[in-house]
Each structure stands twice: as C-alpha cells, then as structure tokens.
Amino acid sequence: MIQIVLEDDLKLELNRHDFAYIASVINAVFPSEAKEEYYSPAINGQKASGELYDTFANYRNLLSSTGLINRRSKKSSRDLDSTIVNVCDDNCEAFKFIQEYNEPFDEVLENWKRSFAVRWNILEDNKVETADYLAKFPICILNNSNIFKLFLEDSKMLHPDIALNIDWQICNKVLENGSHLKDPTVKKWITASLNCSEENRKAIGLLVLPYLFPSTKIKARQGKQSFKASKLEIQEKFILYFETLGKADDFERQLLNSNVGLQPRIIFVGELNCLKAYVTLTDKKYAFENPLDAVQQCFYMYQALHIKYPAESTSVWTFIQIYIFNVKTKFDQVSSSIKSIWRSLKK
Incomplete structure (x- = not known):
C-alpha cells in the first residue's frame, strides 16, 4: 500500500491525518483487525507507531540510501483522497x-x-x-426483498464466522424455561405453543425470550431521565406482536408521524398458530412468511448498517448475536445475566 501511495511522487510526505485515513480504509476491508495495528499517532511523548508508519519510514530510508530522494528536502503532503481513489x-x-x-x-x-x-x-x-x-x-x-441479500454480504464481510444456517432449537428451551414465569401473557403464549407448528412454536419462543432477562435500567438521554424498562418494553423493542395487521399498521403510522428515530423493527402479526412477520426500516416494510427468517434478516440489517440495538433490548440482541450468530465484537457488553441465561438454556 505504501509503495502504491508513493509511486507517483517518491518525495511525498504523509502526515498523521494521512496515516489515519489509510489505516481506516484498511480496517474497512479487514474489520476484525484494529486500526491501531496500522497506525497509532504520537501522544504523551510516545513516538508514532504501527505497520503503516514503520513501513513508510523504512521505505523512505531505502529510497534515501539509494539516492532516489533527498531526505533534507520535504514536500507538502497532497490530498490522500485522490491517492486512495487511485489505489481503490x-x-x-x-x-x-x-x-x-x-x-x-x-x-x-x-x-x-x-x-x-x-x-x-x-x-x-x-x-x-x-x-x-x-x-x-x-x-x-x-421496496424489494433483494436488499437483504446485500445486507447479508456486508455481514459476512464484517464477520467471516457469522452463522448462516440457524435452526433456532434454543427457542424450545426458552419455552421450557419460561414455563415458571408468572406473566399472564407469557403463560398464554406458552400454552398456545403446544398446538403450533415447529416454526411457530420457535417464533413464540423468541417472543418469550426477553422475559427471561431482568428489567433493564436505561441511562438518561439528553433532556430525559433514566428509567427502568419493563419486560414488556424489552420485548416490544425486540419483537412487536399484534393480533391483526391493522393494529400493526396503526402503530407504524404513529411512529412515522412522530420524531422518534426509526431503528429496524420486527413485527409478528396474526394468530399464534399462523404467524406472519414483517421487518420495517425507515418507511419500508418487508414481509416474511417465516417469522424466524424475519429475525435473522433483521440481525444482518443491524450489522450491515452499523446501527445500535435499541437500549431496552440490547441484552437480548447481544445474547442472540454471540450465542446464536457466533458474532463477537470489541463493543459487546456481556452482562452476568446474559451468561447466566445461556448456561440455563444449555442444560
């Protein structure tokens, strides 16, 4: 990369912004590698370092020793955008x-x-x-479902080991472990699951999953107070459930007319033994015959679009991300409750 950047002008000087920019481009292609491995700027008396910086310094030493450049004459750095455009x-x-x-x-x-x-x-x-x-x-x-093929490709680029063939067997354990819960709605769902197809039974398991997590304290945002999200709020920020499509549409219209930022949403609609699903993004709605597919595609959407999970359901999404999709990142905050729930479901 350094040779390509310098090929048009061996006297080119790179500044700290140039190194940081090239490092960010490399990191975008290889997201599992830290940008700091390629460039770390001088700070608090420590010299600049990283593979890019060291390679640049060594290459210029080589050019100087062969007489191709005069190290005493410096040339101002040119716009790296144009260089990167040529490289890429x-x-x-x-x-x-x-x-x-x-x-x-x-x-x-x-x-x-x-x-x-x-x-x-x-x-x-x-x-x-x-x-x-x-x-x-x-x-x-x-409004074309091909968009999910694009999100899948980006997710694979970001996380080469991401799971693609999900059987959702864990959902059966969720229903089993959720049988002790006292919430009347959860009890109704679990009872209904006994007379459902395997597909709908697992989908109901995903509705129940948030109720295994403790209530979540949501940090204060600008102009707002901290609050404790109820289990219902956690569930609704993970998967919304409506008995009719009309109720789901009314809810979406209210959101679009508000100033609330729209994250991807999963919506289950219909009788529990015949669930349909939708994933919404901004003003678009995508239909899925299999509700499990909707959850899987929504996860890829979060990854591909670099969107944060909703604060209320972050623990649920993190659980699914790590234990279902085999994706771990440096940003994960894995609480003791997430680990405990996983251990109980694996018994």
Missing part, C-alpha cells in the same frame, strides 16, 4: 455503479460487494443517518 479505483467504480443502477441485480450485488470498503467508511463515521445512506442507492429505495 475498482472499489470506487463499483460504488459509482450502485449509486446509478438498480438492475440487473447480479451486477448490483457484485458491485455492492466490491464497494464494501467505501460504504463502510461512510457508515463508520456515524455522520450519516441510515435513511440518507440508503437513499444513495437506487436498489435500497425500492
């Missing part, structure tokens, strides 16, 4: 393609994969709203 030319061309076209889908998918580094930089900066990010790409504006 294929990546940027792919990015341009998905900004202009929504078909044929095979080509969109291929260019989507090739443009991952560029897109992840946009998301990782946390300076763009999800709706604005999606609006950049025609394929995402369409």
Whole structure:
C-alpha cells in the first residue's frame, strides 16, 4: 500500500491525518483487525507507531540510501483522497455503479460487494443517518426483498464466522424455561405453543425470550431521565406482536408521524398458530412468511448498517448475536445475566 501511495511522487510526505485515513480504509476491508495495528499517532511523548508508519519510514530510508530522494528536502503532503481513489479505483467504480443502477441485480450485488470498503467508511463515521445512506442507492429505495441479500454480504464481510444456517432449537428451551414465569401473557403464549407448528412454536419462543432477562435500567438521554424498562418494553423493542395487521399498521403510522428515530423493527402479526412477520426500516416494510427468517434478516440489517440495538433490548440482541450468530465484537457488553441465561438454556 505504501509503495502504491508513493509511486507517483517518491518525495511525498504523509502526515498523521494521512496515516489515519489509510489505516481506516484498511480496517474497512479487514474489520476484525484494529486500526491501531496500522497506525497509532504520537501522544504523551510516545513516538508514532504501527505497520503503516514503520513501513513508510523504512521505505523512505531505502529510497534515501539509494539516492532516489533527498531526505533534507520535504514536500507538502497532497490530498490522500485522490491517492486512495487511485489505489481503490475498482472499489470506487463499483460504488459509482450502485449509486446509478438498480438492475440487473447480479451486477448490483457484485458491485455492492466490491464497494464494501467505501460504504463502510461512510457508515463508520456515524455522520450519516441510515435513511440518507440508503437513499444513495437506487436498489435500497425500492421496496424489494433483494436488499437483504446485500445486507447479508456486508455481514459476512464484517464477520467471516457469522452463522448462516440457524435452526433456532434454543427457542424450545426458552419455552421450557419460561414455563415458571408468572406473566399472564407469557403463560398464554406458552400454552398456545403446544398446538403450533415447529416454526411457530420457535417464533413464540423468541417472543418469550426477553422475559427471561431482568428489567433493564436505561441511562438518561439528553433532556430525559433514566428509567427502568419493563419486560414488556424489552420485548416490544425486540419483537412487536399484534393480533391483526391493522393494529400493526396503526402503530407504524404513529411512529412515522412522530420524531422518534426509526431503528429496524420486527413485527409478528396474526394468530399464534399462523404467524406472519414483517421487518420495517425507515418507511419500508418487508414481509416474511417465516417469522424466524424475519429475525435473522433483521440481525444482518443491524450489522450491515452499523446501527445500535435499541437500549431496552440490547441484552437480548447481544445474547442472540454471540450465542446464536457466533458474532463477537470489541463493543459487546456481556452482562452476568446474559451468561447466566445461556448456561440455563444449555442444560
């Protein structure tokens, strides 16, 4: 990478912002590796370090020793954006393609994969709203289920070991362990699950799962007070359940008319023995015949779009992320209750 950056101008000087930018591009392609491994700036008397910095210094020493550059003459650093565009030319061309076209889908998918580094930089900066990010790409504006194939590819890039074939057998243990719960709604759900298909039984298990977790204290946000989320609130921030589609639509309209930020939502609708499911994102709603598929695709959506889990259901999502999807990140806060619930379900 250093050789490519310097190939047009061997006298080019890189500053700390340049090193940080190149490190972020590398990190976007290899997200499991820390940016600090490639560049750590000088701070508190410690010298700058990292593979990028060391390689640059060694390469310039080599150029100087062979007489190709004069170390005494320094040249101001040029715009690294243009250099990175040249280095990642294929990546940027792919990015341009998905900004202009929504078909044929095979080509969109291929260019989507090739443009991952560029897109992840946009998301990782946390300076763009999800709706604005999606609006950049025609394929995402369409109410088309192909969007989930894109999210899946991004999730695989971020987490190479992510589980793809989920059997959700853990849901049966959830129903078994939840039988001691006193909540009347939970008791009703567990009783109904006895007369359901395997698919709907597991879906009911996911509705019950939040009730195994303790009530969650939500830290105060700007202008608001801290509060303790009830188990119902935890469940509804994980999966909403309505007996009719009309009630679900009314709820969504209220949200769209409010100023509440819209995270991805899972909605189960219908009789418990014949559940349908939807995943909503901004103003789009995607239907799923199998409610378990809706949960799986919503998880990939959270990963691919770099969206935080809802505060109320973070513990539930973290549990699923680690123990169901085999995804661990440096941001995970694994409480003792999460570990305890996993141990009880594995007995």
